[in-house]
Amino acid sequence: MQFATKVIHAGVEPDPSTGAIMTPIFQTSTYVQAAPGDHKGYEYARTQNPTRTALETNLAALENGTDAICFSSGLAAQDACIKLLQSGDEILSVNDLYGGSYRQMVRVYGPWGLKSRYIDMYDASKVEAAIGPDTKMIWIETPTNPMLNIVDIEAVTAVARRRGILTVVDNTFASPYLQNPLDLGADIVLHSATKYIGGHSDVVHGCLIVKNAELAQRLRFLQNASGAVPGPQDCFLVLRGIKTLHLRVQRACENAEVIARYLAAHPKVSKVFWPGFEQHPNHAIAKKQMRGFGAMVSFDLKDNSLEAANRVLSGTHLFSLAESLGGVESLIGHPASMTHASIPREERLKVGLTDSLIRLSVGVEDVRDLVADLEACL
Numbered sequence: 001m002q003f004a005t006k007v008i009h010a011g012v013e014p015d016p017s018t019g020a021i022m023t024p025i026f027q028t029s030t031y032v033q034a035a036p037g038d039h040k041g042y043e044y045a046r047t048q049n050p051t052r053t054a055l056e057t058n059l060a061a062l063e064n065g066t067d068a069i070c071f072s073s074g075l076a077a078q079d080a081c082i083k084l085l086q087s088g089d090e091i092l093s094v095n096d097l098y099g100g101s102y103r104q105m106v107r108v109y110g111p112w113g114l115k116s117r118y119i120d121m122y123d124a125s126k127v128e129a130a131i132g133p134d135t136k137m138i139w140i141e142t143p144t145n146p147m148l149n150i151v152d153i154e155a156v157t158a159v160a161r162r163r164g165i166l167t168v169v170d171n172t173f174a175s176p177y178l179q180n181p182l183d184l185g186a187d188i189v190l191h192s193a194t195k196y197i198g199g200h201s202d203v204v205h206g207c208l209i210v211k212n213a214e215l216a217q218r219l220r221f222l223q224n225a226s227g228a229v230p231g232p233q234d235c236f237l238v239l240r241g242i243k244t245l246h247l248r249v250q251r252a253c254e255n256a257e258v259i260a261r262y263l264a265a266h267p268k269v270s271k272v273f274w275p276g277f278e279q280h281p282n283h284a285i286a287k288k289q290m291r292g293f294g295a296m297v298s299f300d301l302k303d304n305s306l307e308a309a310n311r312v313l314s315g316t317h318l319f320s321l322a323e324s325l326g327g328v329e330s331l332i333g334h335p336a337s338m339t340h341a342s343i344p345r346e347e348r349l350k351v352g353l354t355d356s357l358i359r360l361s362v363g364v365e366d367v368r369d370l371v372a373d374l375e376a377c378l
């Protein structure tokens with residue numbers, strides 16, 4: 001099945017009792033058994049829920065996996081991945097990881113004995129040398145948030161596989177429409193489905209997708225035993241959002257290209273970060289592993305004072321100043337004080353995340369209006 005067909009049909013059957021074309025919201029906590037153990041595959045709703053099952057089947061298909069496991073947020077999904085490790089194990093990750101992912105690794109799991117190291121993974125040949133005796137997981141985010149760096153998934157996962165190290169790819173920024181990390185050798189794909197997958201800024205949700213039965217079983221155990229499961233209404237909203245994933249991401253990517261090129265030519269802009277530029281350091285890898293360059297664009301101003309950035313951040317009308325990304329509406333954000341505030345300033349500056357960096361999540365509006373909005377405040 002092609003992607004555009006999968007988003008609409010995978011995992012979704014008309015409801016057998018009514019013929020309803022939309023998967024019902026099974027708002028129930030438990031299921032009646034005819035006799036002890038004689039049930040229809042559903043016992044208790046933390047463990048299974050039919051709305052969640054439909055969504056999990058759909059997500060597994062979108063990422064070419066065998067199993068998807070859904071969580072109440074992207075960070076709850078990350079939490080389950082980390083619980084595959086033991087105290088003393090190390091995660092090796094990118095040095096401009098999403099701030100919330102970094103915070104969980106360092107501040108929640110650090111005191112429990114998890115070690116984490118953040119390196120420049122953009123030259124894949126450096127990754128092998130960085131692996132230490134305790135490295136048990138490599139955590140890739142690509143494109144990264146907010147610097148839009150690209151990691152060569154195939155090259156890094158090949159190194160990891162040789163060394164028996166699990167790889168997780170946070171695919172939130174690309175979405176399954178643009179990139180399928182399991183096909184490139186990753187063990188686990190993570191999404192904050194809050195973003196492109198949900199796509200309408202109305203739900204917080206996370207998922208993991210795998211194509212290994214043993215890993216799926218371990219993650220399902222953690223999902224049930226730790227309990228951070230999504231409610232059926234949230235699963236319904238995500239499943240509904242997915243039906244237009246391909247259309248939304250395609251339009252958002254087209255808009256982002258126009259905006260990235262407009263900003264690059266603007267006299268007040270010093271730098272634009274977007275992997276579609278031929279001069280982006282990993283443009284060739286983006287071209288190889290993605291089917292489009294994404295709809296996130298970051299930029300810095302020539303006047304790199306906080307005041308200048310603030311004028312832009314509070315001057316737009318169509319780009320709403322808000323955290324998050326991947327919805328139909330365009331957002332503007334200030335990573336240093338918003339999404340990445342939990343990363344120490346000196347660490348942020350090392351990767352180019354300056355106080356004046358501005359991040360755009362380009363939506364699906366008419367791009368002429370979006371450009372006019374930026375033009376007016378620049």
Ligand SMILES: Cc1ncc(COP(=O)(O)O)c(C=O)c1O
Pocket residue numbers: 073074075076098100101141145170172173191192193194204205206324
């Ligand atoms: C790349 C990335 N991964 C993970 C997360 C966490 O997801 P959630 O907010 O759904 O917990 C985010 C949230 O912004 C993100 O941007």
